[in-house]
Amino acid sequence: MMSFLTSLVNGLSLGSIYAIIALGYTMVYGIAKMLNFAHGDFIMVGCYIIFVFSSSLGLPPVLAILLAVVLCTILGVTTERVAYRPLRNAASPLAVLITAIGVSYFLENMALLIFGADTKSFTSVVPWSGLSLFNGELVIQGITVVTICISLLILAVLQLFVHKTREGQAMLAVSQDRGAAMLMGIDVNKTITLTFAIGSALAAVAGALLASAYPSLTPYTGAMPGIKAFVAAVLGGIGSIPGAMIGGLVLGIIEILSRTYISSQLADAIVFGILVIVLIVRPAGILGKNIQEKV
Amino acid sequence: MLLEIKNLSVYYGVIQALKGISFSVDRGEIVALIGANGAGKTTTLHTISGLIEPKAGEILFNGDNITKVPGHKRVGMGIAQVPEGRRVFRDMTVEENLKMGAYSRTDKDHSDTMSRIFDRFPRLKERRTQVSGTLSGGEQQMLAMGRALMSKPDILLLDEPSMGLSPILVNEVFDIIRSVHEDGTTVLLVEQNAKKALNIADRAYVLETGAIITSGDAEELLNDDAIRKAYLGE
Numbered sequence: 001m002m003s004f005l006t007s008l009v010n011g012l013s014l015g016s017i018y019a020i021i022a023l024g025y026t027m028v029y030g031i032a033k034m035l036n037f038a039h040g041d042f043i044m045v046g047c048y049i050i051f052v053f054s055s056s057l058g059l060p061p062v063l064a065i066l067l068a069v070v071l072c073t074i075l076g077v078t079t080e081r082v083a084y085r086p087l088r089n090a091a092s093p094l095a096v097l098i099t100a101i102g103v104s105y106f107l108e109n110m111a112l113l114i115f116g117a118d119t120k121s122f123t124s125v126v127p128w129s130g131l132s133l134f135n136g137e138l139v140i141q142g143i144t145v146v147t148i149c150i151s152l153l154i155l156a157v158l159q160l161f162v163h164k165t166r167e168g169q170a171m172l173a174v175s176q177d178r179g180a181a182m183l184m185g186i187d188v189n190k191t192i193t194l195t196f197a198i199g200s201a202l203a204a205v206a207g208a209l210l211a212s213a214y215p216s217l218t219p220y221t222g223a224m225p226g227i228k229a230f231v232a233a234v235l236g237g238i239g240s241i242p243g244a245m246i247g248g249l250v251l252g253i254i255e256i257l258s259r260t261y262i263s264s265q266l267a268d269a270i271v272f273g274i275l276v277i278v279l280i281v282r283p284a285g286i287l288g289k290n291i292q293e294k295v
Numbered sequence: 296m297l298l299e300i301k302n303l304s305v306y307y308g309v310i311q312a313l314k315g316i317s318f319s320v321d322r323g324e325i326v327a328l329i330g331a332n333g334a335g336k337t338t339t340l341h342t343i344s345g346l347i348e349p350k351a352g353e354i355l356f357n358g359d360n361i362t363k364v365p366g367h368k369r370v371g372m373g374i375a376q377v378p379e380g381r382r383v384f385r386d387m388t389v390e391e392n393l394k395m396g397a398y399s400r401t402d403k404d405h406s407d408t409m410s411r412i413f414d415r416f417p418r419l420k421e422r423r424t425q426v427s428g429t430l431s432g433g434e435q436q437m438l439a440m441g442r443a444l445m446s447k448p449d450i451l452l453l454d455e456p457s458m459g460l461s462p463i464l465v466n467e468v469f470d471i472i473r474s475v476h477e478d479g480t481t482v483l484l485v486e487q488n489a490k491k492a493l494n495i496a497d498r499a500y501v502l503e504t505g506a507i508i509t510s511g512d513a514e515e516l517l518n519d520d521a522i523r524k525a526y527l528g529e
């Protein structure tokens with residue numbers, strides 16, 4: 001029983017990290033209408049920035065995370081401006097997708113060049129050892145508690161932002177009809193820039209949490225979580241903010257439970273298998289709308 | 296002149312959709328732009344609103360050359376459009392759509408404008424909390440018009456507002472255009488329903504495959520034999 005509870009909590013924690021990454025994926029997809037396949041690598045960049053400032057230079061973790069958030073935001077906004085925007089009206093939507101894959105390889109290889117291929121060990125940004133419940137039978141690590149709380153906080157703030165602020169409403173308008181949004185006086189470019197800024201800042205936060213929970217860092221650290229978060233976003237209904245949250249949590253729990261009770265080798269196969277099944281039953285994802293739009 | 300278009304040329308790739316057209320709209324007028332499918336009417340309005348960049352030519356608004364002004368800034372200058380096919384924000388409520396219409400305004404309080412719009416479109420008031428995607432076609436048309444009026448435009452560009460509506464609703468839409476005009480808004484009206492458009496307009500231009508082939512007083516055009524044959528189905 002306790003081991004089940006432990007797995008569940010660990011699943012929630014991993015799922016929360018997927019959710020934070022998936023939020024970035026889903027917002028960029030919903031508003032800029034593109035899959036930023038380099039999103040996972042923004043996480044890796046965030047991890048290395050924290051690693052350099054915190055583990056190597058000895059800055060306080062909070063400061064290192066703030067720096068990572070700022071630098072990742074700049075990276076995301078620059079990538080959009082330099083690599084994606086020129087292709088926004090390209091004849092084929094594949095052009096920007098392929099570019100995103102290129103950006104992904106570029107970032108991974110830059111990290112390889114600068115930091116080498118060897119695994120860096122990462123010091124957790126949360127020094128707190130955690131909660132001990134039921135006379136020590138259930139131990140919940142500090143990073144787990146912090147991860148779950150932060151992801152819920154991010155979800156709440158994002159929902160408020162999108163529904164209650166002028167910029168948030170502009171995002172919703174752009175996601176529904178870019179041309180009509182422009183006819184309202186919305187600066188579509190600025191709105192997309194803001195979306196990339198938010199998504200990339202979230203990637204940095206996710207990086208801090210991920211590397212604290214799984215403290216080994218390589219240039220490929222972001223790739224798999226990035227793909228899983230993409231799966232989570234699709235599972236929840238791509239473009240939907242609550243959907244990304246639910247998709248992330250579901251995915252994290254399934255992954256950890258499969259790892260614990262079935263097989264750690266098969267866990268990823270099970271995760272992707274479930275995606276296939278959900279998409280057969282509900283092609284638009286858990287919270288996605290089945291919009292039959294004429295293009 | 297409130298709006299002046301000079302030698303406007305627009306291309307989609309290698310296809311030339313507008314072949315150097317020129318026309319103008321004076322303050323206080325209703326001007327109709329009529330023409331068959333594919334004549335270039337929507338392209339013209341899109342270019343005026345800044346959704347498309349022209350290859351050549353100029354757009355003057357209030358005497359200022361706005362050809363290079365980004366589209367989103369033109370709304371605040373006084374140009375609003377009710378686009379073809381309504382294009383309301385489907386996941387937003389009626390009220391949220393109307394608020395989006397006031398996005399470009401620098402003043403904070405839009406409640407006055409909104410209540411005036413609700414007076415003009417009582418059905419929108421009843422449905423203010425309904426999600427727009429579930430409105431009927433006629434209601435969506437009213438919403439698209441109300442949304443455009445929320446910016447308090449000097450000129451309202453309307454792209455086929457009667458498309459797909461029942462005859463009663465078509466009359467209602469034209470009544471509203473008339474009353475918006477009486478309240479001081481200049482109107483540039485694109486229509487395939489040439490008879491209705493010429494009835495309401497002061498002047499009109501006839502567009503054919505990207506070029507203006509005729510223009511004049513609406514009444515004269517209504518009595519022109521060639522126009523009657525080609526566009527009024529007589």
Ligand SMILES: Nc1ncnc2c1ncn2[C@@H]1O[C@H](COP(=O)(O)OP(=O)(O)OP(=O)(O)O)[C@@H](O)[C@H]1O
Pocket residue numbers: 307310312330331332333334335336337338339379487
């Ligand atoms: N995005 C586009 N890409 C390529 N060609 C286009 C595009 N939009 C319009 N065209 C072409 O430009 C020409 C003018 O189109 P436009 O939509 O302006 O016509 P319209 O007069 O509004 O027609 P309708 O009455 O059917 O709405 C047409 O030949 C059309 O095929």
Ligand SMILES: [Mg+2]
Pocket residue numbers: 336337338379454
């Ligand atoms: Mg048209």
